Amino acid sequence: SEFGATSTDYYHPNWKGSVGIIPAFSRTFCGQCNRIRITATGQLKTCLYDNGVMDLRELVRSERADDEILNEMKKAFGNRAVNGFEAEKQRNGKEIVDSMATIGG
Secondary structure, three states, X not given: OOOOOOOEEEOOOOOOXXXXXXXXXXXXXXXXXXXXXXXXXXXXXXXXXXXXXXXXXXXXXXXXXXXXXHHHHHHHHHOOOOOHHHHHHOOOXXXXXXXXXXXXX
């Protein structure tokens, strides 16, 4: 798989295209994940298991300069949890109840 890919892709020389399988227990590829999500309420998530690391909507509405917003986003990306287990610990006991529809999945 390509670095950052969430699936393992399989190819057959006599077929067109490929088949990708995403593991049911997604924390197995955390170390390679390069995904981010923005929820319907504007929370920036650097991991499916975090509680949202930044209120991007509020940041944009604050009328800060584009370079300031970019710097804040870079900080969030640079401080992402090592894996989903760590991100879940940082939720401080809040249960994961987010559905894929609310987190942009």
